[in-house]
Ligand SMILES: NC(=O)C1=CN([C@@H]2O[C@H](COP(=O)(O)OP(=O)(O)OC[C@H]3O[C@@H](n4cnc5c(N)ncnc54)[C@H](O)[C@@H]3O)[C@@H](O)[C@H]2O)C=CC1
């Protein structure tokens with residue numbers, strides 16, 4: 235039975251939920267998945283950092299008070315986020331990176347991934363910045379160092395859309411997709427349909443752990459733009475940069491607009507889309523679209539996301555599931571670890 239040593243970089247909603255899952259399910263994973271996880275390091279800008287090569291108690295970490303420097307209160311803890319030390323010197327095999335997404339340059343998360351990969355440690359991340367902005371370089375770095383770089387949670391949280399499309403649609407060509415790819419904005423639009431104001435709806439999404447640290451990224455479409463780049467580059471073999479994607483969010487939609495749509499049997503949805511053109515190039519956009527209620531994406535409500543792939547052999551395939559949420563996204567990290575464990579087993583055969 236394999237035991238992976240894990241370091242958690244960024245200890246907010248997602249990695250805390252992963253610690254909780256480890257506390258509850260590690261024993262079960264030994265028999266069901268063939269591995270267990272031992273947390274040997276944690277680092278967070280707000281909470282500080284802590285290393286213990288013998289293993290930290292996952293339940294205690296999950297219940298850590300969310301107060302500044304909380305990790306310094308534990309034996310061996312430090313009030314500073316010693317990110318580089320935790321990544322390189324905690325003895326971890328796997329780095330679970332879940333710090334803020336920076337949609338402009340992907341930093342400092344990209345450096346965290348790079349440090350880990352250069353030190354021959356696997357990386358699992360839910361952070362969209364490094365993949366959308368530096369994905370090709372990080373994948374090459376992982377390959378050179380014979381380690382995994384996995385990021386299923388970067389699009390549609392725990393819903394297995396990247397791996398599902400890559401593996402199970404292999405053999406057919408994906409020529410485009412359109413989808414609802416941001417939980418917060420879809421939650422906000424759904425709440426506004428019940429009459430709640432925009433600001434109050436955003437506050438609810440923040441309280442539920444759906445929103446980005448700066449929710450502007452959610453409502454202005456910047457988060458979806460990163461996800462469109464990730465999906466298009468991964469599944470359509472596009473070479474898109476973030477600046478190639480036209481982007482408009484939902485912040486200008488009013489309760490009147492939403493009520494007007496309802497009276498016309500329609501709904502506003504924030505749609506991210508990409509299409510392969512006749513010359514082989516891929517065009518992409520993020521914009522609010524008025525969908526007739528009969529449209530397959532119109533009924534997707536709350537923080538649920540959905541994406542419809544347009545394939546050459548089997549037509550349209552739609553995948554739907556949670557688009558945000560702490561435990562849902564922590565599950566994506568687990569699925570990444572399962573994937574790298576399976577790949578390691580295959581390599582041994
Ligand atoms: N919450 C969700 O539903 C989903 C989140 N994601 C992504 O996962 C990542 C984590 O999300 P959450 O846990 O919800 O965010 P969060 O805001 O709850 O936690 C992020 C943590 O990272 C820490 N941090 C920020 N910069 C740091 C630095 N330089 N060094 C060390 N720690 C740092 C913060 O102090 C914070 O505790 C984000 O990139 C987010 O975009 C992806 C899919 C869904």
Ligand SMILES: N[C@@H](CC=O)C(=O)O
Pocket residue numbers: 388390391415416417418419444445446452457557558559
């Ligand atoms: N803030 C994002 C979280 C997942 O990427 C969202 O609401 O979809």
